Amino acid sequence: MNNATEAYLQVKDIHVGYGRVAVLEGVSLEVPRGGFVAIVGSNGAGKSTLLRTLSGLLKPHSGEILLAGESMIGLEPAEIIGRGLLHVAEGRRLFRSQSVQDNLELGLWGTRLSKEETTRRFDRVHTLFPVLLERRKVNAGVLSGGQQQMLAVAQAMIRNPSLLMLDEPSLGLAPSVIDKVLDAVVQLRKEGTTILLVEQMVERALQIADTAYVVQNGRIIGHGLALELKDSDLIRRAYLGAGTIESRNIQKGISA
Ligand SMILES: Nc1ncnc2c1ncn2[C@@H]1O[C@H](COP(=O)(O)OP(=O)(O)O)[C@@H](O)[C@H]1O
Ligand SMILES: [Mg+2]
Known part of the structure; x- marks a missing residue:
């Protein structure tokens, strides 16, 4: 039996840098099993740096990362994927000159699924994103930005x-497309996947997550229930003074 409040991912006081x-200067956070946590x-x-560290692309200088109680420090990215943790990186990295279908098959590299299970996985992806079935023979590079993001999410799921x-799955997407992508993330969570979402669309992220952490200058300056954080001073503090681009993003989030 899974305990809904059990910490599945635990990050304890990690310090990470480039050279x-x-x-990241002492970041700690927890993601419960089956939960939906946003990082804003x-x-x-330092949000992307945090995700790169969790997926093993960057090594922390100090601190601990536990998945289901086991340390992930020192594991290679492929080993971390093998433990069930997947990272959809910023900027939709796809095999652009390969078809949609091929990109989805590449998502299954190294797995040995039966034909029936493979079919079931494809069906599930196509149910969530019917456009990927319609466009299965098209090269990923010619899809719209929104379709590419759906494919990137689908390739992971x-x-x-x-x-x-x-x-940042919403980056550069039109509001109607952002809805489709985020609705799919909400659906995945309903089906049991634990979600850690990094977003600059703060309002949107806080609407769909259970809890959230606010990062500023490589530190967590607060965390709590997402809906309670939405109107808090913490959010304003994290964004005000950070420049007009961020202020605009908050506005977009509110009006969308
Ligand atoms: N490859 C890199 N080499 C050196 N510095 C980097 C690199 N990537 C990011 N940084 C720096 O790390 C800080 C955090 O970046 P990042 O994690 O991308 O932030 P966010 O995802 O929250 O926008 C920034 O100051 C950025 O300039
Ligand atoms: Mg980033």
Whole structure:
């Protein structure tokens, strides 16, 4: 039996940087099994650095990362994927000259699923994103931005991750398309996937997540229930003074 409040991912006081440049300076957070946690914060706060660290692309100088109680420090990215943690990176990295179908198949690399299970996985992806079935023979590079983001999410979900991390899936997308992508994330969570969502669309992220952490300058400046954080001073503090781009993003989030 899964305990709904059990911490599935635990990050304890990690320090991470690029060379000598410190970026994350003592970040701690928890993601409960089956939960939906959002990380919000302005551009340059360290959100992507956090996800890159969790997926093993960057090594923390110190601190601990536990998945289901087991340390992930020192594991290679492929091993971390093998433990069920998947990262949809910023900027939709797809095999642009391969078809939609091929990109989905590449999402299954290294797995040995039966034909029936493979079919079931494809059906599930196509149910969530029917456009990927319609366009299965088209090269990923010619899809619209929104379709590419759906494909990036689909490529991860076809592996059935236990924890899916998404880095700014809404970036550059029209509001109607953002809805489709985020609705799919909400649906995945309903089906049991644990979600860690990084977003600059703060309002939207806080509407769909259970809890949220606010990052500023490489530190967590607050966390709590997403709906309670929505109108809090913390959010304003994390964004005000961070420049007009971030202010505009907040406005967009409110009006969308
Ligand atoms: N590859 C890199 N090399 C050096 N510094 C980087 C690199 N990537 C990001 N940074 C720096 O780390 C800080 C945090 O960046 P990032 O994690 O991308 O923030 P966010 O995703 O919140 O916008 C920024 O100051 C950024 O300039
Ligand atoms: Mg980022």
